[in-house]
Amino acid sequence: MEKVRIDKWLWAVRIFKSRTLAGDIVRSGKVRINDSIVKPSTSVSVGDKLTVQKNGFALEYEVVKLIEKRVGAPIAVTCYTDHTPQDELNKYKDWFAGKAGTEFREKGAGRPTKRERRTIEHFKGDEFDQDEE
Numbered sequence: 001m002e003k004v005r006i007d008k009w010l011w012a013v014r015i016f017k018s019r020t021l022a023g024d025i026v027r028s029g030k031v032r033i034n035d036s037i038v039k040p041s042t043s044v045s046v047g048d049k050l051t052v053q054k055n056g057f058a059l060e061y062e063v064v065k066l067i068e069k070r071v072g073a074p075i076a077v078t079c080y081t082d083h084t085p086q087d088e089l090n091k092y093k094d095w096f097a098g099k100a101g102t103e104f105r106e107k108g109a110g111r112p113t114k115r116e117r118r119t120i121e122h123f124k125g126d127e128f129d130q131d132e133e
Contacts, residue, residue: 003043004066013076
C-alpha cells in the first residue's frame with residue numbers, strides 16, 4: 001500500500017470522528033497536503049505534510065504510516081508526527097482556561113427550588129437568563 005485517500009486516512013488515525021466529517025472538512029478546503037488544497041479523493045503518502053483546520057485551530061501533521069482501517073488511539077498516534085506549533089496549542093489552552101467544571105450540589109439536597117434557581121441565575125449574571133426577551 002503506497003497511497004491512501006486523505007479522508008480515509010484522517011478518519012483512520014482518529015483526527016476526525018467519522019469519515020463523512022473528514023470528507024466534508026477536506027471538501028470545504030480546510031485540509032492541505034504540502035501547502036496544496038486537496039479533494040477527499042486525493043491520495044496521501046508517507047512523508048506528506050498535512051495542515052488541518054479543525055475547530056478554528058491549525059493543526060500540522062506529517063504522515064509516518066499509511067492505514068485504511070480505523071485503529072485504536074495508541075496505534076493511531078504512531079501513524080503520524082504532530083508538528084503543530086506551540087502557539088497554536090497555547091491558543092487551545094487559553095480558550096479552555098476559564099471554563100468552569102461542572103456545578104456541584106450536596107448529596108441529598110435535591111433539585112433547586114424556584115427561589116434557589118432565581119438566586120443562582122442572579123448570581124451568575126444576565127448571560128445565563130434565557131427566560132427574558
